[in-house]
Amino acid sequence: MEEITQFELSKEFLDRFRQAVADKDQAFIASSLESVNTVDISALLEEFNADESKFVLSLLGNEITADVVSNLDEDTRTRFLKLFEPSEVAEVVKDLDSDDAADILGELSIQKREEVINLIDDQETESNILELLHYEEDVAGGLMAKELIKANFNWTIIQTIDEIRRQAEKVEKIYSVYVVDDNGKLLGRVSLKKILLTNDKTKIGDIYDADIVSVDTFTEEEEVASIMRKYDLDAVPVVNTQGKLVGRITVDDILDVITEMAEEERQLMSGIAEDVEEDDSIWILTRARLPWLIIGVAGGLLSAEFMGLFEEDIMNGAWIALFLPLIQATGGNVGIQSSSIVVQSLANPSAFEEGLWKRLLKVFLVALLNALVLSILVFGASNLMGFSLEQCFVISLALFSVVVLASFVGTITPLILNKVGFNPALASGPFITTLNDILGLAIYFYIIHLLINNF
């Protein structure tokens, strides 16, 4: 409707297509997919099993097959490639950008991977893939592709255009031409626009832009994302420790990194242990949820055990029990808010961080203000509800202490997690919340025990 050729994957089309696959109606399959974007073909194939998908792909060209396979969900692709002979995988891989090819090979068993690599005839493709397989997945080296256009700073514009012509088939999106010296060291870049608008005989060395941001092969993907976002880059060159240009990361990969980071954070915050989606199996969904639930349950049992020490107090004054949910929920809410603000500032570091003590002092002041407002409120409300002044005082004081403590724990935990290399968003998840719950309980009963014996 609104997009000129965005493919509408309707229920009707799916039913018709399913029928065609069942009937092996090659004519219908080939013609109906003719001008469909490979991204949409991948989405369509998610609805079919591996055998059916392989049949559909056999009717499309090699290059289309390569793109479709590369767009598939990782789970689907793994299932799917099991049906492929090493020679068929090699056929797919040779038509892909080196980064996508390396990703797919990284998903195969080591034996199959080696068989596939041996079957790639093109020397350059093979060595590119082998190089990329060396890097960790979550650093610049693991994100980059080898495909890029580079020009020696001694070349003229016309020589550079010849090089672009030579490489054009391999490099889908050019953005910039990178300028290197005789040793391959990155010097700068020239935009395609500038090449188009400059006289053919001009030397690259005279027009290139030396003001260029690059990353190292070992730069972490989060940092690559933050640099590209900060400087509005479409692509960033990757250099090795000698400053030699070894690859390029394009912005579409960074969009995926940012989206995955957000998903990981959501899962940590909500206590889901694996990267699950709603359409995963019941068993996988349960397995992803149980670990954190069991930790929460263990915390609850520990709380019960602990409160057992005060059983007599509770029998003498059931009002103590009535305010447990209030104390616990408020402590939990304050803790999560505090963690979240720290996680946010860790994700967007400003140029100059304030020192730790200044930060904690501020958190403490915010906590005091919140605690004061809430405890006055609760004092008034519980008094209206008919509790004695002493009881109201105990509850308010306990609430006050829990808010201040939960702020502190909520602030310090993500900082520590970050320091020791964990994702700080874990601090907003159930593990820390459970710890906070137990702490809150301890304070509440400590204050009660201390005060009601003195009234």
Place this chain on the structure above:
Amino acid sequence: MEEITQFELSKEFLDRFRQAVADKDQAFIASSLESVNTVDISALLEEFNADESKFVLSLLGNEITADVVSNLDEDTRTRFLKLFEPSEVAEVVKDLDSDDAADILGELSIQKREEVINLIDDQETESNILELLHYEEDVAGGLMAKELIKANFNWTIIQTIDEIRRQAEKVEKIYSVYVVDDNGKLLGRVSLKKILLTNDKTKIGDIYDADIVSVDTFTEEEEVASIMRKYDLDAVPVVNTQGKLVGRITVDDILDVITEMAEEERQLMSGIAEDVEEDDSIWILTRARLPWLIIGVAGGLLSAEFMGLFEEDIMNGAWIALFLPLIQATGGNVGIQSSSIVVQSLANPSAFEEGLWKRLLKVFLVALLNALVLSILVFGASNLMGFSLEQCFVISLALFSVVVLASFVGTITPLILNKVGFNPALASGPFITTLNDILGLAIYFYIIHLLINNF
């Protein structure tokens, strides 16, 4: 260190720079910022007040000033532009892309905005900005810039290159040349690479790619982001209801949209009411946190009032109180997990959604499995802790019911929120958690009341 010319904003430099600003040392300021990226100058100015910043900018060129102002944080910029005369704002705005210019004008008071617009001499710039100001901020029309290169399908390559030359100064990143018919209707696109590699006399109409994705001016920004991510687009053309090309959205804007969406979700999930950062004032931080805390406290007070009805039960069996934290924490965790999985699948809709009933059935099965495992675990553990079989049974049954109910509420709430136009991530926040807490409590006491009178 690792980036070739990434500016290092060191503490030492900041101190030296601060001194230079205090001394009005124009030579040092101008020379030290000479080759610094405008993004870094903006970050530096965040450390100075509006007067000082204005003094620093007065030493840099008009274009640099425009870029720096456009890169500033919105809060800082608002404070900052208060010091600018309308004529000075007009000076800044005329050097910016139309989308950035419109964003800045949108932040001014209506009176000042009109004064500024009247001071822009360039007719085209003025009408571009006026057009963009019409759109809501969060739809494609509000994200797009007017700057783009378009070519009539009758033009030759050489005519197109002339047009690019004419527009080159205004359009910073070209990506593609859009192809339109005589009425300005979008037909397709040609990549810059293809223009570079094609014979000068070839007609655009013969080489353009008609397989192009576009969005409407009223498409929501989330959808624009998801389309650009899905199809790996660097830029997407925006058309009006007649199919006429009216603007272009580039991927750098989408990176910001995705990052902001993640931040908004984090704030909703952690119950923070405004878009706050750690370096906001104590007052703003408190104001952002109190509303949700007060809702949580109100829920806690309601719980207390409700449990008051069962005060006698508690006095007779303090063990009832001991398991309150277990029941509540588990209910909370299950609810948040369930919401989070729904939020995730709403953020990444698959091509074919399963029907609501099939979805709920699956959630129900996962919940049953989780509930079964947890309640068996708690039955065993509480028995080991010395509670009677009857007590263990009551607790396990209550836990079982709470897990199933919390799964249901956690699944259905984000779906409803999404349906009525709210952000579904709200379901993982404190409001729904508080509701869940009260529901869990009600179930727990209902079961206890029902069963202990029958034992």
